[in-house]
Amino acid sequence: ETGVTQTPRHLVMGMTNKKSLKCEQHLGHNAMYWYKQSAKKPLELMFVYSLEERVENNSVPSRFSPECPNSSHLFLHLHTLQPEDSALYLCASSQGARTSTDTQYFGPGTRLTVL
Amino acid sequence: DQQVKQNSPSLSVQEGRISILNCDYTNSMFDYFLWYKKYPAEGPTFLISISSIKDKNEDGRFTVFLNKSAKHLSLHIVPSQPGDSAVYFCAASGAGSYQLTFGKGTKLSVIP
Numbered sequence: 001e002t003g004v005t006q007t008p009r010h011l012v013m014g015m016t017n018k019k020s021l022k023c024e025q026h027l028g029h030n031a032m033y034w035y036k037q038s039a040k041k042p043l044e045l046m047f048v049y050s051l052e053e054r055v056e057n058n059s060v061p062s063r064f065s066p067e068c069p070n071s072s073h074l075f076l077h078l079h080t081l082q083p084e085d086s087a088l089y090l091c092a093s094s095q096g097a098r099t100s101t102d103t104q105y106f107g108p109g110t111r112l113t114v115l
Numbered sequence: 116d117q118q119v120k121q122n123s124p125s126l127s128v129q130e131g132r133i134s135i136l137n138c139d140y141t142n143s144m145f146d147y148f149l150w151y152k153k154y155p156a157e158g159p160t161f162l163i164s165i166s167s168i169k170d171k172n173e174d175g176r177f178t179v180f181l182n183k184s185a186k187h188l189s190l191h192i193v194p195s196q197p198g199d200s201a202v203y204f205c206a207a208s209g210a211g212s213y214q215l216t217f218g219k220g221t222k223l224s225v226i227p
Contacts, residue, residue, distance in 0.1 A: 004158065031213075042119070043159075043204070043217040056213045090158055099208035099215050100147040100166065106158030 002026055004107035006091050012113045013081065021076040021110045023091030031097035032074040033104065034066060035090040043090065049074060050097040081114045088112075118142045119207050121218035130227050134192040138205030138218055141186065145207040149215070150179060150190050153202045162203075163190070195225045 004025045013019050025032060034046040048056035049068040063085075065077040074091055090109045094102035120139045128134045136150075146167040151159035165172040165179045165188065172179050178191045192199055205218040 040219065042117070042219045043215075045214050048213045050213075058214075092158070097213045099149075099212050100210070103161045103164075104215065106151075106160070108156060108158045 004091060004093055004105055006089075006107040006110050008110060009108065010111045010113075012115060013078070014115050015081060015083070017081075018077070018079040020078065021089055021091075021112075023074040023076075023093075023107055025072055025074075025091075025093035025105070025107075027093055027095075027105060029093040029095050029105075030071050031094045031102065032068060032071070033092040033094075034074065034076050035092065035106075036087050037090060037109075038084075038087040046076075048097060055097060078112075081112075083114050086112055086114045116141075117218075118145075119205055119216050119218040121203075121205055121221050123221050124219070125222040125224070127224045127226060128195045130197055130225055131194045134190075134195045134199065134223055134225065136190040136192075136203050136205075136221050136223065138188045138190075139186055140188075140207050142207070142209070142216070143186070144209045145216075146210050147208045148179070148181060148188050149206045149208075150177075151204040151206060151217075152199075153204065153220070159204055192223075195223075197225045197227050199223060200225045 031050045047066045067075040088109045091107040092104040094104045096102040149164040150162040153159040202220040206215040
């Protein structure tokens with residue numbers, strides 16, 4: 001595997017389910033990100049981790065819970081989601097966490113549908 | 116309130132001609148700007164960037180122009196090729212920031 005991988009690629013869940021999205025980067029990077037892209041909206045940053053510590057949390061509801069066990073893996077744990085949470089969830093990684101010097105590399109995304 | 120705006124949802128260009136994609140921003144604290152390209156079922160990939168200390172950056176067929184006074188940037192692709200057909204996102208960030216602020220994207224179709 002190369003680059004940034006995400007599993008699953010598609011997920012359908014009910015509002016009472018608990019599921020997790022997984023992201024893995026094979027680039028030796030130290031920073032990882034979760035983004036959300038809803039229909040007809042721009043990509044929105046949700047969380048940033050640098051050296052496994054959360055450094056940014058953009059007022060994301062607590063029903064989204066990130067976890068970064070090491071610099072190569074990032075999870076997004078989902079519980080009691082709402083239909084409006086249906087979106088494309090993208091993971092990205094970069095060498096450092098400064099946007100002006102560290103290019104972000106994106107995974108293909110997980111298409112989430114909440115019924 | 117959108118801080119980065121791409122007002123054209125789509126653009127069609129003939130192969131070999133120039134493609135010009137536009138982006139406007141409102142936050143005067145932004146000092147670094149990027150363009151990403153996205154194919155269907157793939158994540159966005161970095162294309163080109165520009166710092167606010169410059170007004171032009173060129174990389175092969177791709178050139179980004181920055182007009183700070185107008186808070187406007189544009190991406191020029193010359194000559195356009197069918198493989199350039201994709202969604203192009205403009206993004207911006209402030210000094211030392213972790214955060215990229217994206218536009219909604221412009222879908223470019225290059226017609227053979």
